[in-house]
Amino acid sequence: MDGETNIEKLRELFEQFPGIGRRQAKRFVYFLIRKDTNYIQELVNEIAKVKSEVTQCHHCLRYYPKTQGESGVCKLCAQKDGSMLMLVEKESDLENVEKMKLYEGKYFVLNNLSPHEREEYRALKKRIRYGITHEGLKELIFGFSLKPELEHEQLRIQSFLKREFPKIRITALGRGLSSGIELEYSDSETLKYALTSRIELKKKEDE
Ligand SMILES: [Zn+2]
Numbered sequence: 001m002d003g004e005t006n007i008e009k010l011r012e013l014f015e016q017f018p019g020i021g022r023r024q025a026k027r028f029v030y031f032l033i034r035k036d037t038n039y040i041q042e043l044v045n046e047i048a049k050v051k052s053e054v055t056q057c058h059h060c061l062r063y064y065p066k067t068q069g070e071s072g073v074c075k076l077c078a079q080k081d082g083s084m085l086m087l088v089e090k091e092s093d094l095e096n097v098e099k100m101k102l103y104e105g106k107y108f109v110l111n112n113l114s115p116h117e118r119e120e121y122r123a124l125k126k127r128i129r130y131g132i133t134h135e136g137l138k139e140l141i142f143g144f145s146l147k148p149e150l151e152h153e154q155l156r157i158q159s160f161l162k163r164e165f166p167k168i169r170i171t172a173l174g175r176g177l178s179s180g181i182e183l184e185y186s187d188s189e190t191l192k193y194a195l196t197s198r199i200e201l202k203k204k205e206d207e
Pocket residue numbers: 057058059060061062073074075076077078
């Protein structure tokens with residue numbers, strides 16, 4: 001490979017990153033070319049380390065260090081209250097909610113479902129079934145930010161929840177005024193309000 005081809009190859013790799021276009025990918029390549037060898041070596045090592053030392057939790061689908069639990073289940077899923085399950089879009093949402101220590105229940109990270117899984121939600125259904133039989137799961141909370149694509153997804157999930165899990169209470173986080181809630185960036189007051197003013201989407205059928 002000549003130098004030009006190498007640059008192109010690296011550009012293509014960066015272009016696969018979420019939200020990165022051709023032009024930005026090229027800027028990353030030239031940024032790396034200007035960096036010294038130590039930096040490059042550190043970057044390469046850290047990427048390899050993350051890949052080998054981090055694993056995915058079977059229950060919530062988030063990624064966590066293997067040292068925190070060997071059973072394939074993360075610390076949060078092993079320790080927190082299983083009667084509530086909050087559906088969040090991404091790990092950064094989960095991390096922000098967790099940081100504020102206002103919510104006792106467990107989580108499920110939708111973005112970590114494969115695109116194929118996201119059509120049928122088999123892993124989510126399996127998780128809910130497990131929660132009902134083993135953890136006394138009673139309530140599913142939609143912890144979604146206000147975005148049209150997520151609202152559509154919420155409706156899709158809600159419809160199978162009602163059909164397949166009639167005994168589960170379904171709620172959504174309360175919305176602060178008109179701005180809605182961005183879980184990833186919300187402060188503790190906003191989250192507290194969102195949690196205490198949960199909107200009832202469906203009550204348990206036996207109530
Ligand atoms: Zn977990």
